[in-house]
Amino acid sequence: MAKAPMDTLQLACIQIAIALLLLTQAKSTTEDTSALHPNATITSCIAGERSSLLAFRAGLSDPTNLLPSWKGDDCCRWKGVYCSNRTRHVVRLDLRGPDYRNGNQSRQVLAGNISSSLLGLHHLRYLDLSQNRFDKKQIPEFIGSLHQLRYLDLSWSQFTGRIPPHLGNLSNLQYLNLDTNSYVSVDSSFHSGTYSTNITWLSRLTSLEHLDMTGVNLSTIVHWLPVVNMLSILKVLLLSDCHLRSSPGSLLLSNLTSLETLDLSENKLHKHGTPNWFWDLTSLKYLDISFNAFYGPFPDEIGNMTSIVELNLGENNLVGMIPSNLKNLCNLERLYCYSNNIDGSITELFNRLPSCSKNKLQKLFLPYNNLTGSLPTTLVEPLRNLSWLDLSENKLTGHVPVWIGELKQLTRLVLNSNNLDGVMHESHLSRLAMLKELTLSDNSIAITVSPTWVPPSSLTMIQLGSCHLGPKFPTWLRWQKNLQNLDISNTSINDIIPDWFWTAASSVESLNIRNNQITGFLPSTMEFMRAEEMDFSSNQLGGPIPKLPITLTDLDLSRNNLVGPLPLDFGAPGLETLILYNNMISGAIPSSLCKLRSLQLLDLSRNNLNGSVSDCLVNESSTNMTDLSIVNLSFRNNNLSGEFPSLLQKCPRLIFLDLGHNQFSGALPSWIGEKLSSLSFLRLRSNMFCGHIPVELTKLVDLQYLDLAYNNISGSIPRSIITWTGMTQTSDNFFDLEHALTSGSEDGESQPVGYAENFTILTKGQERFYTGEIIYMVNLDLSCNSLTGEIPEEISTLMELKNLNLSWNNFNGKIPENVGALMKVESLDLSHNDLSGEIPSSLSALTSLSRLNLSYNNLRGKIPTGNQLQTLEDPASIYIGNPGLCGPPLSVNCSSQPEPIPGENHGDASGDLVSFFLAMGSGYVMGLWVVFCTFLFKKRWRVSWYSLCDSLYDWVYVQVAVTWTSFRGKVNA
Template identity: 45%
Template sequence: MAALSALTTTVITCLILITPAPAAASGASCVPSERDALAAFRASLLDPAGRLATWSGHSCCRWRGVHCDGSTGHVVKLDLRNDHTVHSDTDWILFYEVRVDVDSSWVHSALALRNTGEMISSLAALHHLRYLDLSWNNFNDSSIPLFMAGLKNLRYLNLSGPSFSGRIPPQLGNLSNLQYLDLSSGPTISSDLSWLLGLSSLRHLDMSWVDLTAVRDWVHTVNTLSSLKVLRLRGCKLESAISTLSHFNLTRLEVLDLSVNKFNASIQQKWLWDHKGIRELYLTEGHWFGSIPDALGNMSALQVMDLGHNNLMGTIPTTLQHLCDLQVVSLYDNYIDGDATEFMERLPRCSWNKLREMDLHSTNLSGELPVWIGKLSSLDFVDLSHNTLTGELPVGFGALRNMIYLNLGWNNFTGQISEEHFSSLLNLKYLYLSGNSFKQMVFEEDWIPPFRLKVAHLRSCGLGPKFPSWLKWQTEIRVLDVSGTCISDSLPVWFKTVFSQAYSLNLSDNQLCGTLPRTLEDMLAMVMDLGSNNLTGQVPRFPVNITYFDLSNNSLSGPLPSDLGAPRLEELRLYSNYITGTIPAYFCQLRGLVSLYLSSNHLTGEFPQCSDNYKALPPDDLDPFFSPYFGDRMSTIDLSNNSFTGPFPQFLENTTYLRFLDLSHNNFSGKLPTWIAKRIPYLRFLRLRSNMFSGHIPEELTNSFGLHYLDLANNNISGIIPQSLAGMKAMRRTTPDGNRGDVYEGSISSFTKGQELHYTFSNYNLVVLLDLSGNSLTGQIPEEISLLLGLKSLNLSGNHLGGKIPNTIGDLKGLESLDLSRNRLSGEIPSSLSELTSLSWLNLSYNNLSGRIPSGHQLQTLNDQEYIYIGNPGLCGPPLRKNCAMRGRHDEVDDVSDDLAALYLGLQDVLLKLDELPHLKHVIIHDLYMLRMS
């Protein structure tokens, strides 16, 4: 989090002079020509927020945002700034805590002034205008109009925000009286800054986020603006030309912001550290490297020192003792290293009562915090998260009565937290303690906290076993995380009331019991996680604004409500419960749904087709969640382990962006559609095992270029394996696609290596699998299968495949698991099999293979060596006891009678049904093997 507020520096004293008294106070009237100019400008605008409702009548000096000279009546100030920007405390929580998918430009377009074309030039008639602010509006991506360069009396010009785009006109250099210029944050560009040379009176220049990539020698151009007090060039794509500057001419400069650029230079810049007048210095994310220079101590006026997110090493120099006005220290994301107490002792003691902000997160600080930390009495922002700090939390924190933001998360703190740690924290709003080893937070049952939190991250802090009663006083809470805090209690009766205004609630990984409130729809929550508890009862109606809802791994039962009441739902997790009944038709109205997890319940019936539902839902241009079809935004669908019936769901034709689909362990039937690859082109994971699908494998399916996991096992699929397998390009890559990691969040089970293995969302994308086992496939194994070089698991067992194993099978160098058992394969085992050096599981049992078993180091390390080849009477050689020299003896041909051979083949179908009972199957196979050996 950035500093809660930048220090206010009064750098333009003339602004007091250009804020005139209202004309009405002196009796001056509006100049008609200027009123007409304003009226024409108003007529060209759209005003959705009604901000210009007062712009009528003859006295334009009374119009909102218009100020006139008290003597002449001339318009001298026009302030139309859009204050509905995304900078409020509430917006910060939404964007950085709740991660709501809201585009700030949408907020502006809904509330900002807009025009339908290029800005009209009527404002050029305001010849006496000294102050013009059009910031944070939306002028239809217009370029900055040239007429502004003719407003020669302008002292103040603010065009910041997404108001304008395109190239900045160099004619702005004609505004020789300009003292304040803000062009920041717009999608603008400039290839030449020489026009700045005409602004000799300029004291404040902010061009942050203007693209200055093509500007040459920007350093020396800016260095000529000797009157500057504020210079902000944040995020301008500036590069290492900063190192060419030998003398700093900006002797009046008080604020310098060069953050978020790519200087790739040493922090040892002599021209900078010798400047004693700078009060605020922002060099964050500038690709600076080296150690912090001792000369930093020369900047005696310094109040803000922001050097965060660079490649700096080593602690701060002892010369900082001279910085008696220091108020903000920000060094996050550097390799400061060393002991925390030693670091804090180097902070200037003369500024202990002034230091307000200290951001040292991710700096590799270790050791314990000093017990005297309470002496830094003005601290209101502390971030020490993501370090290796140890020991108990000093009770001195309880004395920091100005504290607003305290983040100690993700360290190694131990011990208990008591009321004393919070005794005087009257202003505390943001508290982060997650990711430590606190044993318990010990508070009296009737303790009333002195603070009213907005954000509380208390994960793993040991709040239980009772639900913390002190939370009922946190009625202003917007984000609460008490996951994994050993609470084994029911939700209190005041839960819904106290947290009704919260945006995000995480109570997962506890032992919460009892039922949920009958309805949650009047809560404002956008994110709610109650997963992995012991909650019972039915699923209630959802909060109306919810986008993410997790009730997984509980004991919820009964049917889903017919109307969930959550039109903006994006992710729903209800897996691993006891939910019954069918999917309500209301699901078809969830047009914003991205991820749906319903696995491991008792759901039945067909999934709603949702084919005509979109026609009743007209689009809304202001609704970023709108999609014309159900499924149009979906990337993940997991319906596995239920009792769904019917054909392959038709609504999936609309899931263009689907990456993950799991319909396994249901009762779906019918043929696989031919449109999967065409209508779901980005599909990467498809699991349909243990259903009743029939028919052939569509050749069109093999055109799925991104598919790296295909599981069709245990269905009624017949026909041959398509030779077009080589079309599955993702299975041909020997290295995984790094863009797959965000597809699925959860865990999946995969039948490979002879057992059921579980993969988490972070590593499933490394599994390249093809499983066609347990079907009725015939024909031969196509040679083309050896082109799938990325395969790690190949299972074709339990079919009716004949012919030989392809000689090129050894090309699959990455193969870890190969199962060709229970087929009718014949011929010799290819010698190339011994070249599979990654192989850890092999099963060739119960075929008609013959000849000598190939030898190889990898093959000889596999477990259950004899079991690999059992049921192939014609095989000989190690690890079998059968000597290949005996194969020619007529009375011992295959060492088994024709009747017993027929018995082995007939048992294939039986063994197929035992696929889900591997231990019982192994016992039966072993007994049959012993029978044959006898």
């Protein structure tokens, strides 16, 4: 009995010892998994691990010295290196580069080779090498031997090639990010990223909770889902843009009960919206199946996903109204359903939103659908937390309801491109203190507020194009100090531009005030603005062009009243687009334009420029000067002179060139075919060019538009025109042509400028304006020159031609027999030449023809009939001036025409023979009358002439008599 207390005490001591042991182990575990900050105090790191890190750095390319702290004995203080608090082992290596996906374009990243010396870090649990540039390198296989890893991020570091299956050895891995989406490398070449042909290695990662394989090519793997289904504790699965080929309808036994985030976007699965396996994952909180071409009605299964917080169904072909059981989604915060075919009333859609989540709903993103009707005048349940409302690009009508002004959390209101009308007052906007973006463009909304109204919000984007703001300049804009994007184009403003506007717009990056009646001058302080894009076109701005903002890339000042010369210093070295047509700019073209090495589109047409085009090669030898970037150049309708600009030799990317309606002279240089090999559009009409068409011009294989009309070009058409593939076959460079007609960045964010509206083409007998469709125009116009010879048969190979004009030249011979091969030609003009022979019967095969002119030639014979020839307007005028033609539509009957004599050469030779006899006869008669009149009035000349004739007669008589006597004597002998 006495030992009982001792036993109890011993038991208690044992329990305390066990507890201390467990606490020590827990503390040890905690210390091992925690890591020191690089700046923490510690005596030193493990020497062997320091050596491994130094060997790792030696294999890297670190030109910007991103790792300057990697020196000294204590590696735990180095940048990106984290050590255990207790053991001083390196447990974490975080060398993530700058996130250029969020706008950071810094090139301060690591590159080179990833050394296997990392294997010396036996305790490494965290490795992040993302956002670097291991260009064209494969993911190293040895990473699969870092068995202690819990976290591995290799995303967006430009790896390529096969993903090593050795990663399946990382059985402790909880986080794996292999997002190596397709990218464009530094040298602008395209790389396809990484791929895998077998992902069974994933099934061994039994601890995995987060898997991101965005952009990894999995196109060869059909049965990918059973492998993923083995990851029973997976919470996040991101398989966007993986080229997946299938999406099973269901899983017999789903292990993905913990899955909360699923991204299958951009796989283009092209299947019915239901059945699909993911509709059964009722634990999902975030589902993205956008850009997959799912079709059919909106699935009713959506209503079963009661845990869903964010649902993205965008860019599919789902039709009808959203399902009524959407009301079950009481946790819904964000709904993205853009670019589908919701074809119902907007009021009905609002009624189907879950009432139980209306206080939670934050983003409603429904642009590019077929929503109709008016917005509801009232809401049963207010959307108190709504921050995004985007209903743009639909078919909404009616007024903007006042309840919009009650959405106090609203930061983005986008209703552009509908049929909304009515008036928006201060009551719509006065309580939107959080608003950052107001986009109402392309509606008929009038914004009517007091001139003294001060907006409650500081907006960053205002887009009100085609709304009604005028006639006075909207004064409420002066209070917007943080604007980045402002569009008040076509808003009926008829006012002088106030000085305060330039202050308010000083921080704007994209500024558009085009198509108003705004007067005034561009400010001298314009160079201090931050704009990247400016469109002031179609106004009444006057004065000279000031120095431009240094950040500016795109400027459109066309259709204004600008005067004075072009600036000697534009002040915008990165300028890419400069459009100044339809102004009154005078003087010469300055050499400062040649300093704009990024300039791609330049239009100075319809001004008063004179002199020769400045030659940038004056101060720089042609061998040292770098090429210009220009792809579109127009000097049309000025008073420029001199020879074809030699500057263009430094424009190898030129696609559009228009020098028409100037006073350029001289012969066309042969270097055009070599130096301007990218040309597709060449217009030189109405100048004074002379000489022959250089044969080298036919080296321009992409040429699809050539206009040399109204010059003094002589010689014949080269037969090598058959090499113009832009006219012989359908062009495949429409993307390049469209880019040449647009401004702004290549990411597609910027809208096309109005430059395409500046194209006119003389076709079908009249000048026509062309806009974007100019890229489809195939034209050959050589009219009003001095060209001679026959029209070559090779012209019939230019089967893509829509307009062919060879009129007012000196072509002879016959019309090519194969002219009927030009099946796409809409306008054909061969008038005012010396063409002869019969009209080819193949002409009736031109079913696209709407205008034909063969007048004033020497054609003869019966006019062919049939097909499109019978539908042409004013048919008689087509053939006037050809007296040898007969048959309908002419009144001349072919039976009354004289039959041609067999064997005689009719046509052109017959016409020449008639002309010869007429000339000989008239000359004979004229000669007789001259002699007769002379002898009639000059007696002395008449006596002398007859005396001479008598003497000549006597001499001839004697000579004949003597010769005859001598001949007879020889015969008798």
